[in-house]
Amino acid sequence: MSDYDRYDWDTSDPRQHCRHGKFIGSWWGPDILCGQCESGEEDPSINDMIQVYYDMIDRKRIENQAIVDFVGDLGKVMPKDLDKSFLGQAFIDHMNGSDSAIKAYKEKIQETIDYFGQFTDDYDDHNVLYLAHRAQIEEYDQFVNDMKEMESVQFD
Numbered sequence: 001m002s003d004y005d006r007y008d009w010d011t012s013d014p015r016q017h018c019r020h021g022k023f024i025g026s027w028w029g030p031d032i033l034c035g036q037c038e039s040g041e042e043d044p045s046i047n048d049m050i051q052v053y054y055d056m057i058d059r060k061r062i063e064n065q066a067i068v069d070f071v072g073d074l075g076k077v078m079p080k081d082l083d084k085s086f087l088g089q090a091f092i093d094h095m096n097g098s099d100s101a102i103k104a105y106k107e108k109i110q111e112t113i114d115y116f117g118q119f120t121d122d123y124d125d126h127n128v129l130y131l132a133h134r135a136q137i138e139e140y141d142q143f144v145n146d147m148k149e150m151e152s153v154q155f156d
């Protein structure tokens, strides 16, 4: 098919998005600029992307330890006959929230590896966003061709 068949401002067309996923509004050149494209900085590798989530997990663990220490210290100075159940509940609520956040970050790490790992075996490869974007374009072209074939079969 010819590129001229494509309409501008088609948000389903990956050619109208940059490799960072930002809609740029045109397949031959950007109408809307992406900050990351403009900055000219090297794209993140798989390891760079998952490191963000590992850092978040570390931060949660540090925060959890601080709360464990705080509650422990508080227990020592509070009057013995004071009802501390509210403290215990707040502590449990925090830990449950923290556990589910850590679980979600771990899932994000796995999703990132599963998705981007399709395009490179090298987790330090800074071209992985480009490779993923090119694969999206190929998939889209295949979809458009399939649709055209279906249409031509219908009208034959």
Ligand SMILES: [Zn+2]
Binding pocket: 018, 019, 020, 021, 022, 034, 035, 036, 037, 038
């Ligand atoms: Zn971009």
